[in-house]
Amino acid sequence: VKKLVMGTQQQWFARSSLIHGVSCWYGWSYVFVGVQGLSRDEIHGCEKGMPGRMSVVTQTPRVAEKPYLVFEEDGAWMVYVPVFSNSPTAGPSEKGASGIARKLRMPNEVFVATPSMSTAEINSGMNGKSGLLLTPGVYRLSAPLVVREHRFVVLGLGFATLVSPPMLSCIQVEDDLVDVRIAGLILDAGTPATSTFALPLLQWGSRVNHTSSPEDSPGVASDIFARIGSFAYLGCEPMRAGSMIEINANGVVLDNVWVWHADHDDCSGFDPGFHRGMAHYPFMSDQCRSKHGVAVHGHFITAYGLAVEHIVDGHLTWWTGEYGQAFFYQAELPYHKALPAGSVGYAVAPTVLYHLAVGLGVYMIVPTEVAAAGFFISPYSDLRNVITIVVGAKPTIFSSQVCFWLSKDKFDCFQPDSCENMRCWTATIPHIDPTSLPGLNHLGFRKPPGDASASLLGELPAGQVRAPAQQEIEVLLAMADQAAFALSSPSTAQPTQAGPLETRRKAYLNNINNNAVAYEKRASGSVGAVPHEKQASGSVGVLMVILCAMCPVPILCAAFMMLARNSPQVPLRLGASCSSAPAQESTAMLSAESPTSTPRPSA
Numbered sequence: 105v106k107k108l109v110m111g112t113q114q115q116w117f118a119r120s121s122l123i124h125g126v127s128c129w130y131g132w133s134y135v136f137v138g139v140q141g142l143s144r145d146e147i148h149g150c151e152k153g154m155p156g157r158m159s160v161v162t163q164t165p166r167v168a169e170k171p172y173l174v175f176e177e178d179g180a181w182m183v184y185v186p187v188f189s190n191s192p193t194a195g196p197s198e199k200g201a202s203g204i205a206r207k208l209r210m211p212n213e214v215f216v217a218t219p220s221m222s223t224a225e226i227n228s229g230m231n232g233k234s235g236l237l238l239t240p241g242v243y244r245l246s247a248p249l250v251v252r253e254h255r256f257v258v259l260g261l262g263f264a265t266l267v268s269p270p271m272l273s274c275i276q277v278e279d280d281l282v283d284v285r286i287a288g289l290i291l292d293a294g295t296p297a298t299s300t301f302a303l304p305l306l307q308w309g310s311r312v313n314h315t316s317s318p319e320d321s322p323g324v325a326s327d328i329f330a331r332i333g334s335f336a337y338l339g340c341e342p343m344r345a346g347s348m349i350e351i352n353a354n355g356v357v358l359d360n361v362w363v364w365h366a367d368h369d370d371c372s373g374f375d376p377g378f379h380r381g382m383a384h385y386p387f388m389s390d391q392c393r394s395k396h397g398v399a400v401h402g403h404f405i406t407a408y409g410l411a412v413e414h415i416v417d418g419h420l421t422w423w424t425g426e427y428g429q430a431f432f433y434q435a436e437l438p439y440h441k442a443l444p445a446g447s448v449g450y451a452v453a454p455t456v457l458y459h460l461a462v463g464l465g466v467y468m469i470v471p472t473e474v475a476a477a478g479f480f481i482s483p484y485s486d487l488r489n490v491i492t493i494v495v496g497a498k499p500t501i502f503s504s505q506v507c508f509w510l511s512k513d514k515f516d517c518f519q520p521d522s523c524e525n526m527r528c529w530t531a532t533i534p535h536i537d538p539t540s541l542p543g544l545n546h547l548g549f550r551k552p553p554g555d556a557s558a559s560l561l562g563e564l565p566a567g568q569v570r571a572p573a574q575q576e577i578e579v580l581l582a583m584a585d586q587a588a589f590a591l592s593s594p595s596t597a598q599p600t601q602a603g604p605l606e607t608r609r610k611a612y613l614n615n616i617n618n619n620a621v622a623y624e625k626r627a628s629g630s631v632g633a634v635p636h637e638k639q640a641s642g643s644v645g646v647l648m649v650i651l652c653a654m655c656p657v658p659i660l661c662a663a664f665m666m667l668a669r670n671s672p673q674v675p676l677r678l679g680a681s682c683s684s685a686p687a688q689e690s691t692a693m694l695s696a697e698s699p700t701s702t703p704r705p706s707a
Contacts, residue, residue, distance in 0.1 A: 117409040117432040135432035135463035138164030156529040159463035160563035163192035170326035238264035260288035284323040293332035297342040309353035333366025334388035340371035342391035347399035358407040363397035365414035419451040430461040442473040454509035459485040470496035531565035
């Protein structure tokens with residue numbers, strides 16, 4: 105690529121490329137990961153007048169390029185599958201035979217599908233093959249397409265569009281598969297809004313495996329666009345989605361993923377030459393329901409270029425897995441209604457001990473109601489270059505920019521470092537290093553194997569590590585004690601050969617996950633359904649959630665939740681008022697959401 109001229113791009117993401125310089129005119133957030141050809145002077149020049157616009161990560165931590173179609177000299181059509189790299193790299197991917205993991209011959213190893221085929225034909229055709237090629241068109245599915253084999257490839261041409269069956273997924277990847285690739289698809293919600301249940305459009309694994317590492321089960325989702333709306337080709341019916349994309353497997357890479365709850369459609373009679381702007385027009389798509397854009401429950405998940413827009417019933421992105429990393433994130437909150445209390449643009453569960461995210465933005469367009477915060481994170485989360493944007497109102501309509509879990513019943517909220525016109529920016533959020541805490545060391549917690557964050561984060565604000573508050577230390581020690589107690593409980597399986605430290609950590613994670621699933625079932629009434637606008641009650645409700653998450657004994661968990669359910673229901677509010685004053689501790693609370701995956705219905 106010659107010199108990159110950013111022009112009027114509001115935001116931009118580039119990965120694993122070679123360019124010959126960059127010039128910036130106007131923009132909010134540009135993220136470069138593993139890109140060669142950027143000089144320090146150019147980076148600093150692009151920052152003038154807008155701090156935090158440039159986020160430059162010197163290497164790409166782990167990735168595989170998208171599979172592609174090749175016509176060889178002997179007349180054979182092949183699908184080339186690039187090598188998956190678990191080591192940091194910079195610049196373009198290696199070319200030639202050494203950069204290809206495998207070549208799949210068509211039609212011997214790849215089933216070629218057309219929109220005229222039935223879902224049963226396609227699923228049957230996938231049996232015994234190593235890949236599925238979806239030719240351009242719209243596929244109205246009667247059942248999910250199910251990936252059952254290791255190293256399987258699903259490749260769409262011309263952005264083949266899959267419409268989900270009512271209440272079911274477009275694609276399901278079975279558990280514990282190795283090196284699956286899914287690329288080049290549009291996933292459309294086909295569940296009517298009148299339904300009470302909807303599985304994710306893409307569900308990668310049905311459960312979280314706390315014993316595997318990312319080297320065991322890498323997989324890559326490349327160029328995946330998931331959407332929900334009222335569209336003419338689907339009869340203009342409002343639709344429902346739970347989590348539009350849900351990742352339960354470990355080690356998956358999300359590479360260019362955009363999740364969209366439609367803010368406009370072709371069913372509502374909107375005329376841009378006659379009507380006022382889209383933000384003020386009542387679209388049919390406003391009647392659609394969506395719980396989360398992306399829900400990440402698996403561990404060691406890496407996301408490059410992730411965008412989620414206009415989700416209406418919960419966190420736009422909800423991350424509960426450990427060792428997560430995100431490079432470039434853009435979220436636009438819904439136009440026509442405020443999010444439910446306790447929901448934000450990007451949320452990391454309070455129990456997450458390691459999370460790194462770079463170049464994050466949450467936007468509001470002509471808002472009429474105050475938002476509690478743009479981000480809700482655990483106190484261990486390391487965020488660099490965080491922005492909030494408000495178009496058509498004052499930036500202070502975000503009460504706070506970032507809030508993190510402080511203790512059992514408190515949040516600490518931060519105001520931005522600076523605001524310029526509609527854009528507010530924070531360089532980095534002070535966080536706790538969990539490896540420095542004895543209460544977690546004896547659980548066997550460590551940073552990701554081969555973690556090279558210090559060398560990866562070249563031209564970025566330095567991270568700020570803070571000391572934990574006494575309340576936080578007490579909570580951490582209680583968590584450690586629960587893990588040790590679980591090992592001595594008669595109901596707990598005998599320790600495995602993984603060793604005492606790793607066994608304790610797995611027991612802790614399983615306790616958190618299993619009890620959180622039990623809580624979610626009780627709280628929502630039906631698993632997978634979008635729950636009513638139900639909120640935990642004051643300090644009692646939130647305290648019960650945390651006790652339940654920590655408790656290894658199911659009967660005690662049930663007792664805790666009975667107390668929470670019987671306590672008075674009162675609204676919760678979050679965040680100190682936005683001002684130039686230093687960040688202040690807030691005793692207000694968010695309604696805590698539990699890490700849980702969406703179970704699949706039994707056959």
